[in-house]
Structures are given as C-alpha cells and as structure tokens.
Amino acid sequence: MTPTHWMHNIHIMTMDPNQSGALGVINQGVIVWADGQLIYVGSADGAPSTNPEDNVIDGQGAWVSPGLVDCHTHLIWGGNRAGEFEALLEGASYAEIAKQGGGIMSTVTATRALSEQQLFDAALPRLHRLMETGVTTVEIKSGYGLDDVSERAMLRVMTRLQAATGIQVMRTCLAAHALPPEYKGRQDDYVAWIADHLLPSVAAEGLADAVDVFCEEIAFTAAQAETLWRAAQRLGLQVKGHVGQLSVSGGADVLAQLGGLSADHVEYLTDQQVTALSQAGVAAVLLPGAFYFLRETQMPPIDSFRRLQVPMAIATDMNPGSSPLGSLLTAANMACVLWRMTPAEAWLGITRHAAMALGLGNRKGQLQQGYDADFVLWQVENPVQVIHELGIHRPHRIWLAGKLLLPNPLIAH
Ligand code: NIG
Numbered sequence: 529m530t531p532t533h534w535m536h537n538i539h540i541m542t543m544d545p546n547q548s549g550a551l552g553v554i555n556q557g558v559i560v561w562a563d564g565q566l567i568y569v570g571s572a573d574g575a576p577s578t579n580p581e582d583n584v585i586d587g588q589g590a591w592v593s594p595g596l597v598d599c600h601t602h603l604i605w606g607g608n609r610a611g612e613f614e615a616l617l618e619g620a621s622y623a624e625i626a627k628q629g630g631g632i633m634s635t636v637t638a639t640r641a642l643s644e645q646q647l648f649d650a651a652l653p654r655l656h657r658l659m660e661t662g663v664t665t666v667e668i669k670s671g672y673g674l675d676d677v678s679e680r681a682m683l684r685v686m687t688r689l690q691a692a693t694g695i696q697v698m699r700t701c702l703a704a705h706a707l708p709p710e711y712k713g714r715q716d717d718y719v720a721w722i723a724d725h726l727l728p729s730v731a732a733e734g735l736a737d738a739v740d741v742f743c744e745e746i747a748f749t750a751a752q753a754e755t756l757w758r759a760a761q762r763l764g765l766q767v768k769g770h771v772g773q774l775s776v777s778g779g780a781d782v783l784a785q786l787g788g789l790s791a792d793h794v795e796y797l798t799d800q801q802v803t804a805l806s807q808a809g810v811a812a813v814l815l816p817g818a819f820y821f822l823r824e825t826q827m828p829p830i831d832s833f834r835r836l837q838v839p840m841a842i843a844t845d846m847n848p849g850s851s852p853l854g855s856l857l858t859a860a861n862m863a864c865v866l867w868r869m870t871p872a873e874a875w876l877g878i879t880r881h882a883a884m885a886l887g888l889g890n891r892k893g894q895l896q897q898g899y900d901a902d903f904v905l906w907q908v909e910n911p912v913q914v915i916h917e918l919g920i921h922r923p924h925r926i927w928l929a930g931k932l933l934l935p936n937p938l939i940a941h
C-alpha cells in the first residue's frame with residue numbers, strides 16, 4: 529500500500545469557493561494525501577484518524593497555498609533581445625521594432641538556429657526559475673519556429689520539460705504569432721497552411737493541447753484567428769488568444785462566440801467585449817510583465833471584470849522581449865501595484881483562476897478533496913506578505929503530485 533501523508537499545524541489557503549472568505553482559509557487545518565491526490569482538506573476536528581504507518585508532518589504554523597499556476601508563458605526560445613531593450617528605452621515602440629524585423633522575428637531566427645536539444649537546454653533553467661517561486665503547473669506556447677520543423681521541436685520540448693521536472697505542462701501551438709519571411713505578402717496562405725497542415729498533424733501526434741493566435745494590427749486579423757480556432761476545435765484542441773495587447777481587436781468577440789478558454793493580454797478591450805467574455809465564461813489572463821516592460825499606459829478593465837465576474841488570472845508571459853520575467857510572485861505584485869488589484873485577487877489570479885484559464889479548474893489551483901496534491905508551504909505570518917514583499921519570499925517547501933520537491937536541485941541550475 530502506498531503511504532498516506534498528513535500535515536497538521538498549518539493555515540490553509542484552499543482557494544475553494546465553498547470555504548469561507550475570498551481565499552477559503554482554514555486556520556489550524558489538516559491536509560491528507562496519498563498517490564498524488566488530496567484525500568482530506570479541512571479542520572483538525574473532522575480529519576480521518578491516522579495509522580501508525582502514516583507519514584505525519586508538523587507544518588509549524590506555516591501557511592499553505594495550492595501550487596502556483598503560470599497560465600501564459602513563451603519560455604522556449606533561442607538568443608536574446610538585449611539590444612531591443614536598449615532601443616525601447618531610447619524611445620522606439622514595440623510595434624516599430626517588430627515592423628523593422630526585430631522583436632518576435634529576431635527570436636524566430638535565433639530559435640530556428642537551435643536544435644531541439646539546445647532549445648530544451650535553454651528552456652529548462654527558465655522553468656526552474658518559475659518552479660523556485662512555487663509554480664507547479666505551467667502553460668508554454670510555441671510561436672518562435674513558424675515552420676514545420678521548429679514549431680514541432682518547440683512542442684516536443686514542452687513534453688520533455690514535463691517529463692524532466694514532473695510539473696504539469698500545458699502545450700499551446702502559437703504558430704500564428706508572426707508572419708514568417710517565406711510567406712511575405714501571403715498571410716492567408718500561411719494561415720491556411722497552419723489550419724490545413726500543421727494543426728492536423730500536431731493534433732494527430734498529440735503534441736498540443738490548445739491553439740493561440742496573436743490577434744493584432746501587426747500580426748493576424750480576427751477573421752484569420754477564427755479560421756484557426758475553428759480548425760483547432762474540429763481537431764479537439766482548446767482555443768485562446770492574444771486579443772488586446774496593443775489595440776482593440778475583434779479577437780475577443782470571436783473567442784467569446786467559440787467558447788474559448790481565455791482571452792489574454794486584454795488591456796485593449798471594450799465594455800461589450802467584457803460582457804461577451806463574461807457571458808461565455810471565458811477567463812481573462814492579465815500579463816503585467818508585458819505592461820511594465822513595454823511601458824504601456826492603457827490599463828486592463830479590471831473594474832468591468834470585477835463587476836461582470838470574469839475570472840482574472842495573472843501570468844508571467846515569460847518571453848525574451850516583451851516580458852523577460854521569471855517570477856510569478858513578481859507578476860502578482862505588479863498586478864496589485866500597477867493596476868490596484870487586491871492581494872486576494874492576485875492570489876486567486878495565480879491559483880484558482882489560472883487553473884480555470886487552462887481548463888484545469890477541477891484538478892489544480894485549489895486545495896480540496898480529489899484535487900492534485902500540489903501545494904506550497906510559506907513561512908509568513910500573513911499571506912499578503914508573499915505578494916507585498918517583493919522578491920523576499922520563496923516557498924519553504926513544495927509538494928508536487930504528493931512528493932516533496934527538494935530545493936537543492938532547483939538552486940543548482
Ligand atoms: O506575449 N504579443 C505577442 N507575443 C509575446 C511577445 C513575444 C515577444 O516579444 O517575443 C507577448 O508579449
């Protein structure tokens with residue numbers, strides 16, 4: 529029989545909406561798990577009795593949260609964009625840099641130059657950085673290959689990252705990130721190639737879980753996104769999009785119509801679009817890192833999301849250009865400081881709401897019976913400290929699928 533594990537003397541942020549308060553806190557609680565799944569999360573009174581062979585852990589009054597969920601990253605890439613950072617600071621805009629062949633396209637060139645193994649080696653330490661801040665589930669997008677060989681290599685690296693770390697990796701095909709030079713002046717042909725060739729073979733090989741499109745004046749139109757999302761849905765893949773990063777696009781409306789998982793980068797969104805997303809149950813994924821690095825001034829419509837109860841997730845958007853950010857806790861802090869989200873909203877944004885944005889709301893992002901045993905121990909007096917005190921707190925312990933992750937291998941990379 530596999531052992532049953534017990535942890536007591538803890539304060540639990542369950543994030544379970546059926547528990548009390550915004551974060552569903554249980555003071556002096558008990559967590560019981562076996563085989564990577566939670567068997568009991570609740571007060572000490574109602575807990576099942578222990579057996580002599582059980583592994584019992586004293587949490588010493590620490591706080592426990594679900595494992596964090598980073599629901600939007602682009603963490604596989606080649607090269608770096610240090611020069612672009614300098615240009616941005618001198619006043620060039622992200623769109624101008626992109627139009628001159630910099631930005632995403634410069635990373636495509638550098639990514640295509642790397643082998644699958646080199647891409648894996650580059651990405652693994654980045655994933656370790658996220659794990660050090662408590663991330664146990666991550667979404668990763670392709671989109672720096674833009675051809676058959678390199679898009680597939682990126683997708684395969686995602687599966688290998690999951691195998692190497694044990695964390696849950698959700699794989700998104702973002703072939704519609706930029707127009708590759710081979711298709712200059714033939715944007716519809718590129719979209720058709722993705723819909724008719726790339727996606728069917730990727731789906732047949734089980735290489736992806738979802739399809740994203742960069743819906744933007746400098747990228748793809750809402751009509752092209754619709755073609756791609758419909759193709760994805762026919763193949764049984766989920767759909768999501770970058771739909772309001774630099775300007776309002778029709779992408780959010782299409783996502784609402786199609787019942788997408790999430791609308792991401794939503795600074796530029798109309799009130800009607802927020803209503804449509806709310807009615808369709810689409811989550812909003814907020815990416816304060818990109819807002820910060822691009823010195824954006826258009827705020828996402830946080831009040832409208834609140835009023836219409838659109839779940840607000842927060843993610844790092846980790847990528848080499850618009851958001852070279854390796855800490856989900858920093859992203860959570862930025863969402864509070866830059867946009868006045870509350871610390872409770874930020875906690876939900878990196879747990880329950882982020883899991884919902886990945887379609888994993890019934891397994892991840894909360895601590896309750898039947899959920900995966902992914903959780904983090906924080907040695908703080910008040911959980912707001914984890915969000916407030918920037919760069920100061922690291923997980924004291926992390927359990928992933930019920931197993932204690934030793935901190936040493938993480939720090940070695
Ligand atoms: O999420 N907006 C498009 N995609 C990325 C940017 C990637 C890049 O600049 O390399 C983003 O911001």
Ligand code: FE
Pocket residue numbers: 600602770793845
């Ligand atoms: Fe992004």
